[in-house]
Amino acid sequence: MSAPLLELRQLAKSFGGARALRGVDFDLRAGEVHALLGENGAGKSTLIKIVTGAHQPDTGTITVGGTRVADLTPATARALGIACIYQQPALFPDLTVAENIALRLESGGTLRRLDWTTRTQRAQELLQRVGARIAPSAEVRQLSMPEQQLVEIACALGAGARIVIMDEPTASLTQTEQHLLFAVVRELRKSGVGVIYISHRLEEIFALADRVTVLRDGESVGTHAVTAMDEAGLIRLMVGREVKQLYPPSESAPGETVLALRAVGCTASGVRDVTLELRAGEILGLAGLVGAGRTELARVLFGLTPADAGEITLRGERVTLRSPQDAVARGIAYVPEDRRRHGVVLEMPIEENMTMAIHRRIFRGAWLRFAAERSLALEFIRDLAVKCSGPTAVGGSLSGGNQQKISLARWLATKPRLLILDEPTQGVDVGAKSEIHKIIRRLAKEGLAVLLISSDLPEVLGMCDRIGVMRGGKLCAILPGKSDPHAVMAAALGTAEKGAV
Ligand SMILES: Nc1ncnc2c1ncn2[C@@H]1O[C@H](COP(=O)(O)OP(=O)(O)OP(=O)(O)O)[C@@H](O)[C@H]1O
Ligand SMILES: [Mg+2]
Incomplete structure (x- = not known):
């Protein structure tokens, strides 16, 4: 098998005295959705920030496409095809969708400047690939949050991203929008992109992911095929004990x-x-x-x-x-x-x-x-x-x-x-x-x-x-x-x- 898209070995990171990560192993293959699961504060977002170059790890190694990378910065991460879709997209609200996409794709100087007809066409194509019914001429401020997410994904595709990271992308989506997003993620997987998917909703992980890595207190405690796991097993790995998801019974008689x-x-x-x-x-x-x-x-x-x-x-x-x-x-x-x-x-x-x-x-x-x-x-x-x-x-x-x-x-x-x-x-x-x-x-x-x-x-x-x-x-x-x-x-x-x- 070819080298994994991304390989992290014994990654550690502290903030002052707080050890956010202490020895994380993780790998991402082409064409898989790899879920990252863990309690609040387990270190998921910190891990992502290291992979996108926003934070430097204290120790450990990062290998992208078989090549060791030291000193990952946001710019080198982007150049290596790593893109992150945030819950709150970072687009310019006053510009159109096509303008935003053009800015994102041409700012690195890697692409030739294009004329507007070509830009609009390219935006149109990318939006189609993510199944978005959004006009390239629409102003971003008029788009809903999930539509903006789709524009972000379109940007990532346009930039040739091979590793797409989603940190709790569905937190504010309706069910329909969620299904649309899932369809896009499956398309990405089919085209050979590796997706790192963070969510607290276990049902999403079962519906979408191929493998899952569980973080507990800054450590990776295991990577498993999703089909080999059940909900109780994942929770046990994540929390280190049984948690019953029973709703407490109603005990109160309504008053005034x-x-x-x-x-x-x-x-x-x-x-x-x-x-x-x-x-x-x-x-x-x-x-x-x-x-x-x-x-x-x-x-x-x-x-x-x-x-x-x-x-x-x-x-x-x-x-x-x-x-x-x-x-x-x-x-x-x-x-x-x-x-x-x-x-x-x-x-x-x-x-x-x-x-x-x-x-x-x-x-x-x-x-x-x-x-x-x-x-x-x-x-x-x-x-x-x-x-x-x-x-x-x-x-x-x-x-x-x-x-x-x-x-x-x-x-x-x-x-x-x-x-x-x-x-x-x-x-x-x-x-x-x-x-x-x-x-x-x-x-x-x-x-x-x-x-x-x-x-x-x-x-x-x-x-x-x-x-x-x-x-x-x-x-x-x-x-x-x-x-x-x-x-x-x-x-x-x-x-x-x-x-x-
Ligand atoms: N800038 C910072 N300064 C100090 N501590 C930090 C900083 N960023 C993160 N931490 C600590 O690192 C640990 C991991 O945080 P992180 O945000 O990675 O958790 P998470 O797994 O993404 O949790 P959640 O599910 O709540 O988003 C936490 O204990 C947090 O308090
Ligand atoms: Mg987080």
Whole structure:
């Protein structure tokens, strides 16, 4: 067999005292999808950053196409055919798709400058190869996130990439977009490209990958053919113990009505005519396709885009929520989606990140405050299994999934009456996911009303007492918690009769 596309031997990397990688072996063959799996903080992104030349390893060797490479830089990595597709694509929003592709492909000076007809044609061809129905003349700012990802993949293909890396590419994709992406990945594999695929969703790994390498605490603990593994086996390798993915049972009888909406709408964000009730101790799920209006409704309830129609009642009192301050004052907490961009202050210590939403409430005296802040932070670090060197480490030193846990903790610390969670377990590993589920359950049992937005259908079905389904800005059905997944999907797609609202 020919040399592997990429071979890593005993790669190690520390940040200050923290050892992110300590002896990783990995190889990638032409025409395979090789999944990289591991808990939050296991070292996946660090490994990728080394392969793309963003970080230098402390020790270990990198071999690309049979040739040892020392001092890999982003430019040499690109020249060697290594491309990384990020979850947040890095395109120029004001330029067209064709302009972006041209910039990317011609900036290295390797390609002859082309005229615009040729550029547009080339963009068209590349977009077709990735199955994207996007006009080369479209401005990037008008494209959805997944469309931008496809443009990134088109750029990678155009640059002749042989090694394509995807770090949690599906985290914010709908099912349809996910299927499209999978088709593209399979095309890449067929054409001999090697794909490194990172995801916390095991079902994706089984659907897509040929082999899987598991990282634990910065070490590779094994590479296996996916067909030789099952879910429990992978989890055991990853966590080093059994994790049961059982959803904690509902134990609380719903209490008083916390939130009541009557024909609530917001013209600016397209939310229309939403009527629902949510009681203390209840977890109400919001299912629907991405863009169905779930996040928009959450933003209305948090006063970010105030309602301009209907009535909002909180514990029997009619209210107007014009700003997040209004919402917080009335006991509403909102953990937004896309916490990687909005969640964590990278320069700020973890403990301050966790308590910044409650600073006014953590007493007067500075010392008392420090003590309270510290003990609260330690509690959350333990409960959510945040992998960090301690409560004083800065937010930016955490892995992606651990940053998400921090922003979740921040809002949990406010002890709200109504907690709105937008995709709370996206990007967190299986162990932490079940911890977060337990915490949500516990909060409901303590009398919180929870609105849980999630695109993870098993999570919605497993966690929620009732499931509201949104479509086109409207609440189109409310189904009981133990519904059939097909019923939820049918309602979300609009192929079902109206449920009992
Ligand atoms: N710039 C940095 N400074 C200090 N520590 C860092 C830095 N980058 C990463 N680390 C640490 O290295 C370890 C590995 O992080 P990495 O981001 O590679 O994890 P990951 O496997 O990608 O996790 P996730 O699934 O959460 O994205 C973590 O403990 C993290 O805190
Ligand atoms: Mg990561």
